[in-house]
Amino acid sequence: MVQTKASIWKRNLRVLAVAVFIAGIAFSEVMPFLPLYINTLGHFSHQKLNMWAGLVFSGIYFVSAFTSPLWGKLADKKGRKLMILRASFGMAIVLAAMGIVTNVWQLFILRMVQGFFAGFVSNSNALIATETPKKKSGQALGTMASSFTAGNLLGPFIGGALASAFSYRVTFFITGLLLLIAFLLCLFFVHEDDFKPVTSKKLESSRGVITALKEPRLIFGLLLTTLIIQAANNSINPIVSLYVSQLMHHQGNVVFISGVIAALPGIATFITASRFGAIGDRIGTQKIIVAGFVGAIILFFLTAFVQNTVELGSLRFLVGFTDACLFPQVQTLLTKNSPAMITGRIFSWNQSAMYIGNILGPLLGSAIAGASSYSMVFIITAVIVVLNLILFKLNVINSLD
Structure with missing residues (x-):
């Protein structure tokens, strides 16, 4: 069956709302135990543990603040879907790799690399913004915000449950798998219809x-x-x-x-x-x-x-x-x-x-x-x-x- 333009943007919205919901879970589920995980990677004083926790938490934002405009420029030239796939696949690998680190320096570097691959949510929003009729854009972007917020809310509870049932390291592997699922959803079900490079x-x-x-x-x-x-x-x-x-x-x-x-x-x-x-x-x-x-x-x-x-x-x-x-x-x-x-x-x-x-x-x-x-x-x-x-x-x- 030939899809109409209206059905394409609506399907994109449904798929990307699910994908950013999954991403919201993935991004937030490691937060509750991240300082505890850091503590297993060495022998730290209370002061050093707090210092490393601050660095590991904030490192991603410093990198992302500088790299986001570069990815945005590439998105306008190559397509938002490509940037969505880049971000989700890259972060799937990076988050899973955090489960095999042996010291805090490796974890810190991977968090910085995660910041380098950032842009999944912003490019998902950009794709929805450009594909959705202007008169529906407020509702569509509100739906995206609700989905991501819901994922962020559930993430800490799911992360805590997974870490308790398995281990910190296994939770990172599962987080990587979630982002891989988001990647596959976008790869097969998101269609960028109106992109003009x-x-x-x-x-x-x-x-x-x-x-x-x-x-x-x-x-x-x-x-x-x-x-x-x-x-x-x-x-x-x-x-x-x-x-x-x-x-x-x-x-x-x-x-x-x-x-x-x-x-x-x-x-x-x-x-x-x-x-x-x-x-x-x-x-x-x-x-x-x-x-x-x-x-x-x-x-x-x-x-x-x-x-x-x-x-x-x-x-x-x-x-x-x-x-x-x-x-x-x-x-x-x-x-x-x-x-x-x-x-x-x-x-x-x-x-x-x-x-x-x-x-x-x-x-x-x-x-x-x-x-x-x-x-x-x-x-x-x-x-x-x-x-x-x-x-x-x-x-x-x-x-x-």
Whole structure:
């Protein structure tokens, strides 16, 4: 049976939603036991173990921030599907190889190599963005965000269960197998129908890409928005469990409660991202983003004054709704305001902005907590979101008007 253009993009969306769900599991399932795995690779003092854990965790982001634009450029020339296959197959090998390392240096190098092969999710989003009708792009990218978030939520639970049932090393092998499954799904069932390779020499340079944009100020405003969103969200991560411990007066099952509270925003995002995307397609994506900013400002500020973990958990769950209004919808605006021929480049720049935010956020949160208090982290984060809203109004909404 001959497939219509509509059936092709819908099938791509279904297959890639499953693939990024699998990738979300694979990327997050090794996180809970990674420091414990590092501890089996040598004899470390407490200080050195923390140092290596930080390096192994963050190394991937440093590399990815620099390499994502290079892969985005290649995606615009050779195709997004090819970049999806490159990333999934490369990371399948690298993650499996982490199960056979004999020292922490080898693990660190492989994490850096994993960063080199990054780009699976961003190129999957770029393919969906270019293949999906513009009027459906918000809902489609919201679906992709929900799928990846769901995988990220399940990953730590699955990883912990696998590590308990087998071993750390076997869990890495299984993780590699999951990414291989994602590779095979994309190889056989994803079809890039509308790809037109960039042939212009002018568009091979970043300057050429910028001149091809109708509203470069809008695009760079959105990239800055992504960076600040990620920095604000991740500024909380280093201190959540410590804040929980303080609220529980250092008694009870702090680890379990912290895990539940850390998962709550993702659950809310999973439930609503696609729905908010569809609403944005009807009333204007920028309105959804502004609502997300306003909600985040209020919720972060209130979180500084909670008295118990129930209040903290409730507010963190509500933050997940604002998350669903922000990052997926920024990608939607990028899609609607970028020429299809350079979408890979634009999405890769957005990915780099996200990685830089991932690096800066935890550093900022830790510094504020060390200099002041956990409550002050949430207050400063609220101020950062206010700044983001102002910049979004100046750089994006004014450009759209």
